[in-house]
Amino acid sequence: xxxxxxxxxxxxxxxxxxxxxxxxxxxxxxxxxxxxxxxxxxxxxxxxxxxxxxxxxxxxxxxxxxxxxxxxxxxxxxxxxxxxxxxxxxxxxxxxxxxxxxxxxxxxxxxxxxxxxxxxxxxxxxxx
Ligand code: HEC
Numbered sequence: 001x002x003x004x005x006x007x008x009x010x011x012x013x014x015x016x017x018x019x020x021x022x023x024x025x026x027x028x029x030x031x032x033x034x035x036x037x038x039x040x041x042x043x044x045x046x047x048x049x050x051x052x053x054x055x056x057x058x059x060x061x062x063x064x065x066x067x068x069x070x071x072x073x074x075x076x077x078x079x080x081x082x083x084x085x086x087x088x089x090x091x092x093x094x095x096x097x098x099x100x101x102x103x104x105x106x107x108x109x110x111x112x113x114x115x116x117x118x119x120x121x122x123x124x125x126x127x128x
Contacts, residue, residue, distance in 0.1 A: 047125075050116050051120050063079070081125045094114060
């Protein structure tokens with residue numbers, strides 16, 4: 001049987017193919033869609049800059065400091081801190097068993113604001 005010779009031309013073709021693969025692979029993987037909310041900022045979460053605006057948009061209409069539903073206040077720091085530390089904030093927005101799902105009569109919040117709330121609660125619900 002005749003031995004297959006790796007001629008310089010085959011060798012260079014192989015090199016080119018390998019180089020093409022190395023260039024093409026990262027381009028493919030950066031297209032993948034299972035990346036989790038790439039623009040969700042979990043590194044700079046503060047009460048005033050992140051959490052209070054979420055409450056303003058989704059919760060304060062029912063949980064104001066003047067006439068709060070269920071005695072739950074989300075419209076100021078003291079009120080929100082209380083439900084953050086007793087577990088009801090995350091329990092209700094994450095629709096956990098044993099909690100009233102919030103925001104009431106509206107779709108569940110996106111994952112990003114819920115993750116940001118978790119970061120804030122786990123940091124001890126600071127007034128920052
Ligand atoms: C449309 C009015 C409304 C909105 C908007 C709303 N809530 Fe409520 N919330 C209520 C009512 C009414 C209750 C009393 C329990 C019930 O009826 O389910 C309640 C109860 C709660 C409780 C107590 C839950 C428990 O199981 O003890 C928490 C915590 C809470 N809300 C947080 C929030 C947060 C956080 C948001 C925003 C993401 C929000 N709510 C938006 C009306 C609302």
